[in-house]
């Protein structure tokens with residue numbers, strides 16, 4: 127696909143600017159997705175799940191704000207969607223492919239969110255291992271530790287919400303069309 131040699135194929139992130147451009151996109155889009163899910167759940171009277179996602183959206187926005195601060199005074203590259211160096215399954219859009227259902231239970235919602243946060247942790251972790259730049263590796267390691275904290279938090283929440291029983295997706299009052 128790319129005659130540029132092995133290094134390019136490994137999708138290495140070389141500069142702080144490049145790392146921040148990726149992480150800002152990751153966190154901003156995660157926040158938007160979480161907000162959207164929260165809104166859908168609230169519309170369908172699934173308040174428990176709505177609250178979970180509202181909280182997750184606020185964490186992602188906090189993280190994004192942190193990165194904005196780090197990016198101050200730096201010229202971040204504008205990266206085209208197809209040029210992002212996401213590893214498999216770790217794109218910020220991946221949450222869209224996770225089979226969201228408007229009647230999903232808190233357990234299912236938390237499981238989806240855990241996958242997203244875990245993918246982010248993996249992404250930063252791999253940058254921390256593979257970037258040729260020591261500063262990039264250091265910052266990526268910090269980000270990966272933060273994501274690890276989010277995964278741990280979700281694990282704690284999941285314990286409080288057992289898996290759903292059969293029939294969770296049967297709507298007793300299907301008055302409204304899903305949005």
Ligand code: ZN
Nearest residue numbers: 243246273276
């Ligand atoms: Zn996170």
